[in-house]
Structure formats: structure tokens, C-alpha cells
Amino acid sequence: MNRRTRRAAAFAAVSLLALAAPLLGPATPAPFAAVAVLAAFAVREGRLFELFARPGDRRDRRLNGLAGFALGATGLAVFASIPAVSLSPSVFAAAVLIVGVGNLGTQASREYTDEGFLHATGFVLLGSLGGLLALVVVSAGAGEAVRLPAFVFLATSGALAAALLRSVLLEQDDPVVMVSVGLLCWLFAALVGDVTLARIGVALAVTAALGYVSYALGTASVAGMLTGVLLGLVTIVLGGFGWFAALIAFYAVGGLASKFRFEEKAERGVAQENEGARGTGNVLANSAVALVAVVGYAATDHAAMPADPFVFAFAGAVATAMADTLSSEIGGLFDNPRLVTTLERVPPGTDGAITLQGELAGIAGAGLVGALAAIGMPVGDPLVGGGVVVGAGFAGMTVDSLLGALVEGDRIGNQTVNFLATLSGALVAVALAFGVMLS
Structure with a gap:
């Protein structure tokens, strides 16, 4: 495992803090706020610093990447912990894990190939699994109904959107990606109705297959393919x-x-x-x-x-x-x-x-x-x-x-x-x- 993959795995581990949302309630932002403070002001050297440090962090002697990631999660957690706001803790957790675990998928694939299509595929696959895990665990922990078909749609559409943003933004733009995905999943969670698992399965199979064909034939770039698959999935479900x-x-x-x-x-x-x-x-x-x-x-x-x-x-x-x-x-x-x-x-x-x-x-x-x-x-x-x-x-x-x-x-x-x-x-x-x- 190279340095980039180890760093991505460490970020993914931090994202798992979002799974504690049902236990923390109003204090859900606290763990990520603490991580942000430690990253920005306390951890300046040592093994922990080297584990999380991106190239620019070593120049500044500050874990800016980790601080930004944690601050993005903190902002979403604040919305999820306010009773008057309809952003559910499960959607908050899904957005955090989609980005954290999805980045691990990208870095893991980079160890074996330079193909951009496979990097995006790695992000979507692991990001979807991370988002689905968050939705199921947090909903169950909060005593809410586990709507598996809707959760599969939210996790997959969120991962596709995140991968798309990832393809046009920089690595340090995690907060932008995370907040954007959280808002998108918030919207879709309010709109998706009673959809069957079979319909979601067919939608995923059809859109993924057509997306691959469009890329293989050269009619779409990686970013264009991700955009088309996301739009197709949303169109079928909604x-x-x-x-x-x-x-x-x-x-x-x-x-x-x-x-x-x-x-x-x-x-x-x-x-x-x-x-x-x-x-x-x-x-x-x-x-x-x-x-x-x-x-x-x-x-x-x-x-x-x-x-x-x-x-x-x-x-x-x-x-x-x-x-x-x-x-x-x-x-x-x-x-x-x-x-x-x-x-x-x-x-x-x-x-x-x-x-x-x-x-x-x-x-x-x-x-x-x-x-x-x-x-x-x-x-x-x-x-x-x-x-x-x-x-x-x-x-x-x-x-x-x-x-x-x-x-x-x-x-x-x-x-x-x-x-x-x-x-x-x-x-x-x-x-x-x-x-x-x-x-």
C-alpha cells in the first residue's frame, strides 16, 4: 500500500465518526470539530502528521487537507443536529462516507492502473458502499425505517455526483464535494417515493452498461460518462x-x-x-x-x-x-x-x-x-x-x-x-x- 492509499484509508477511517450520529445527537458535530482543531493547530509532526499530510501540508506544517475535510463534515453535522432542519443524520453520514470511502477507492485503483475510467469506477463503487452503510446504520440506530431501495439510489447518485465533482476539482476540495453531495442527497431523499429494489437494480444495470459503452466508443469523456449515468439514474427513479x-x-x-x-x-x-x-x-x-x-x-x-x-x-x-x-x-x-x-x-x-x-x-x-x-x-x-x-x-x-x-x-x-x-x-x-x- 503506497503513501497515497494509506492517507486515503486514514481519511476514510475519520469519516466513520459520522456513524456515531444516533448516539451523539446534538453533539454530532463535536468529533469532527475536534479533528479540525487538532489538524489545524496541534499535529505538526510525527507519524500521525505523516499519515494524513498532503504535499502542501508539509510545506505549511499544518494538516490543511484533514482540517478542511473535518470542517466540511462539521458544517453538515450542524444542519443534521438542528431539529428544525430536515437534513437527517443518515443523509449527513452518507455524504461524509461517500467522500471519505470513495477517495479510498480512487487511490486504491491508482496502485494498479492509470486509467481514469477505473479511478472513477473505484470511487463510485466504494463511495456507494460507504454511503449505503451510513444510511442503513444511522437510520437503524435512530430507530427510523430502513428503506433499502431508496437508500441504494441515494448512495449511488451521491457517489456519482461526488465522482463527477472530483473529476473537475482538486484533491483539497473535499469540503466542497462533501457539502454538495449532502445537499443533493437531501433533495433526493425528499423526492424519492416508494421505489422497488428491482427498479433500482435495473436502473443501475442499464445506466452503468450504457455509460461504459459511451466511454468505450469514445462518445463521452469520463466526466461526461459520469454525468450521463447520473442523469439517467435520476430520470428512471424520479x-x-x-x-x-x-x-x-x-x-x-x-x-x-x-x-x-x-x-x-x-x-x-x-x-x-x-x-x-x-x-x-x-x-x-x-x-x-x-x-x-x-x-x-x-x-x-x-x-x-x-x-x-x-x-x-x-x-x-x-x-x-x-x-x-x-x-x-x-x-x-x-x-x-x-x-x-x-x-x-x-x-x-x-x-x-x-x-x-x-x-x-x-x-x-x-x-x-x-x-x-x-x-x-x-x-x-x-x-x-x-x-x-x-x-x-x-x-x-x-x-x-x-x-x-x-x-x-x-x-x-x-x-x-x-x-x-x-x-x-x-x-x-x-x-x-x-x-x-x-x-
Whole structure:
């Protein structure tokens, strides 16, 4: 076991203090606060210092990494120990163990391989197990119901989110990761209902398999794969398999379209960057609106809100993302593109340029999402609901082209334009749906 793995194991051992939450009650923050004080002011040398020290800690002669880790846990513990706050001790403990034990998984895998995919896999596997252990032990210790299916979802989604943050942040950012995961699990714990273990099992198997395939085919980076798996899992649990079918159709078809005749598109200057592998920014730009919609849909079970707007917003956003992706990836292979605002001929790759072939491909993509929504989502009359989704996808695709021609450039990038386009598609879908209902 190398030094990094020993250090990660020591941090994981400290995270186990969170399991004492049922016994400590209001004093739950105390152990982590004590660790933070000792790390920052007392332990300056010796074996204990060397066990926990990160490279920068030796320069400062202070265990900054351990102090930050413990302070992050202390902050979450304060929320979990206040009766008026609904953050449960089990969710607090899960967040702490997901980060502490997950980091051990990453470091252990680094002893055997330099493959980033396996590092992320190690984090997710051990982090999920640590989070699940915390949820079960703390809930049982507090006399609360042990909801195993919901706990598996919370632990896995938290570990995926933590691994994703880990991939874009630094090692010393443990407090940011821990607090973010705690808040996310807090939200999901309030929204997840009576979900079966079979549904969770199928969701995990399907999303993990598709995530691996997307990475193996080069259609997603490690961070993009983690983002897609997390969004897919959340969509299945909070929405349903019909919602997931529409979302995964976009990921699969859009990813393959990015790879289609990639060398030719690269020569023309219209190829997707990073050799067609979509990263976190690209995935979120195209899927953030859909994620908010499915979370909003789940929230309607707990609040007096209509569910239909969230259903159509989700489908409209996904249809827009599909239509825009196919329009760009297919249209970029053809000559004589025209600027959407003036219809003047422009060079291939010009922002806001469209081709007839690209527009037809985009409409076909929106049609696919519309058909899947009509089959698997509660959109009312299948023909009418599916038509609304197709219309929204076309409208969002057009908005993307208009924004590309009018505002995209140094100050507003492609990812921002994609987000605004999917938001437009979602709003158009809701407006069309209500217009149809009122007519």
C-alpha cells in the first residue's frame, strides 16, 4: 500500500465518526470539530502528521487537507443536529462516507492502473458502499425505517455526483464535494417515493452498461460518462423508464452522430471538439433543463402543482437537444450552408448556418423523441402529445440557429446557446400543450 492509499484509508477511517450520529445527537458535530482543531493547530509532526499530510501540508506544517475535510463534515453535522432542519443524520453520514470511502477507492485503483475510467469506477463503487452503510446504520440506530431501495439510489447518485465533482476539482476540495453531495442527497431523499429494489437494480444495470459503452466508443469523456449515468439514474427513479427512453435516445443517437464521418467533419472544421467525446459541460448544457423538469415532476407528489408542465418541458428539452445535435452533425457534412437570418451562403462551420439536409435530420430526431414520449410518457393523447413535442423540438432547434447567428461568439459560447435552446424548446412545449388543452 503506497503513501497515497494509506492517507486515503486514514481519511476514510475519520469519516466513520459520522456513524456515531444516533448516539451523539446534538453533539454530532463535536468529533469532527475536534479533528479540525487538532489538524489545524496541534499535529505538526510525527507519524500521525505523516499519515494524513498532503504535499502542501508539509510545506505549511499544518494538516490543511484533514482540517478542511473535518470542517466540511462539521458544517453538515450542524444542519443534521438542528431539529428544525430536515437534513437527517443518515443523509449527513452518507455524504461524509461517500467522500471519505470513495477517495479510498480512487487511490486504491491508482496502485494498479492509470486509467481514469477505473479511478472513477473505484470511487463510485466504494463511495456507494460507504454511503449505503451510513444510511442503513444511522437510520437503524435512530430507530427510523430502513428503506433499502431508496437508500441504494441515494448512495449511488451521491457517489456519482461526488465522482463527477472530483473529476473537475482538486484533491483539497473535499469540503466542497462533501457539502454538495449532502445537499443533493437531501433533495433526493425528499423526492424519492416508494421505489422497488428491482427498479433500482435495473436502473443501475442499464445506466452503468450504457455509460461504459459511451466511454468505450469514445462518445463521452469520463466526466461526461459520469454525468450521463447520473442523469439517467435520476430520470428512471424520479420519472420512469419511458422518460429514460427519450433521454437515452438523445445520448445514443447524438453520440453516434458526432462520430459519424468524423474525419470528414474535422477536415471541414465542423467536428465536435475532443474527438467527438462529450464532456460534462456539453452533457449538462443539453440536459440541465430536462433534469430540472424531472425533479419538478417528482416534486408534484409533495406539493399542489400540476405535473403536465414538467412532462412537456422534459420532452421538449430533449427533443430540442436531439434536433439540434442531428442538424449540426448531419448538416455539417453538406456544402452551401446558409445563414438562418438572411439565407446568405456562408462557409461551413459558421455559427447560425443551416442546410436543408440538417434541418430534415433535426426534424427526424425530434420526431423520434416525440414518438418515444407518446409511447412512454404521460403526454395525453399520443398523436397530439407527440406532435407537441416534435413542434417544440423544431422550435428549439431554430432558436439555437438564431442565437448562433446573432449572439454566439467570444462572450456567449456554444454550451450557453445549447442551454438556452433547450430551455426555449421546453417553454414552447408547455405553451403548445396548454394551447391544445384550451382549444
